Amino acid sequence: MSVTAEPRDLGWRVRAAWLTGGVLLVALVVAVAHLGEGRRFAELLREARPAWLGVAMLFQAGTYLCAAGVWQRALRASGVRRGVGGLVPLGLAKLFADQALPSAGLSGTLLVVRALLRRGVSRGVSVAAMLAGLMSYYVAYAIAVAVSLAVLWRHGELHRALVVLAFLFSLPAAGVPLAILWLRGRAGTSLPRPLLRLPGARELMDALAQAPHGAIFGPRVACETSALQLGVFLLDAATLEATLHAVGSSLTPGVAFASFIVASVVASLAWVPGGLGTFEGTCVAMLHVHGVGLEAALAAVLLLRGFSFWLPMLPGLWIARREMLHQAAGPPA
Numbered sequence: 001m002s003v004t005a006e007p008r009d010l011g012w013r014v015r016a017a018w019l020t021g022g023v024l025l026v027a028l029v030v031a032v033a034h035l036g037e038g039r040r041f042a043e044l045l046r047e048a049r050p051a052w053l054g055v056a057m058l059f060q061a062g063t064y065l066c067a068a069g070v071w072q073r074a075l076r077a078s079g080v081r082r083g084v085g086g087l088v089p090l091g092l093a094k095l096f097a098d099q100a101l102p103s104a105g106l107s108g109t110l111l112v113v114r115a116l117l118r119r120g121v122s123r124g125v126s127v128a129a130m131l132a133g134l135m136s137y138y139v140a141y142a143i144a145v146a147v148s149l150a151v152l153w154r155h156g157e158l159h160r161a162l163v164v165l166a167f168l169f170s171l172p173a174a175g176v177p178l179a180i181l182w183l184r185g186r187a188g189t190s191l192p193r194p195l196l197r198l199p200g201a202r203e204l205m206d207a208l209a210q211a212p213h214g215a216i217f218g219p220r221v222a223c224e225t226s227a228l229q230l231g232v233f234l235l236d237a238a239t240l241e242a243t244l245h246a247v248g249s250s251l252t253p254g255v256a257f258a259s260f261i262v263a264s265v266v267a268s269l270a271w272v273p274g275g276l277g278t279f280e281g282t283c284v285a286m287l288h289v290h291g292v293g294l295e296a297a298l299a300a301v302l303l304l305r306g307f308s309f310w311l312p313m314l315p316g317l318w319i320a321r322r323e324m325l326h327q328a329a330g331p332p333a
Contacts, residue, residue: 139226
């Protein structure tokens, strides 16, 4: 299957997306400094409590273990045994590829598929495992959004704009798992002619036809992988709680979770690398609505993004580059 993840010129569209996100982030910092107290914001960052920052780092480490566990469970369903520790670096590489090239997760998924192929996993199992992970991601995401809306409704903060946002998100959240199941059911048969014109459509169907029947896409694996994906969201929200404590503020776990998820939905719909600027702005607004000061909200969110977005970029870049160099050199002898 032609699933290369080779470096390419990012192109003006990707550079423009990064520039847009950077401008939005700078504008947010300037706005908070203007509306609040810039000196207070700087003090909160400088005096952040190290113990809570350490807790935030542990929570973030847990997200990579959960993500690796998703792939491990999907692979094990096909009789392929891989340790969680060996799959964690691929999670970092996928994170970097997805953030560097906004492609709804496709760039990182292709990178991991090729890495699994190089490690001796068959083409059909590799592709099916990644699709099972993608399907469980959207299932868990939909559950997280539903819980967040319930929390906001209970606090009297479920506004019409949030309902519209949830509806927009429900289209891919429902469409992606259904499309994967539909493709899986048609494995080995021909696709409608319009779909065959899509790049890689024939290769994808050939790979799915080679995947073990009823294993990776079975209900047991679906429940396990969805639970692990939900664990990623919970740990990310817990990281936000920890960074709030680090700057001397706090929120109830439910509100912190809802704030994180709403910001994530906005970021996923914005088509900006990593939701740069859009996530931060939405999350700060959500926290401020629920009583957190602007300076503390911005400081906590920037610390969160430091742990979840910026800090993993360097190891992710190194691992992704190493994987792509190995792939360019061909399979090991």
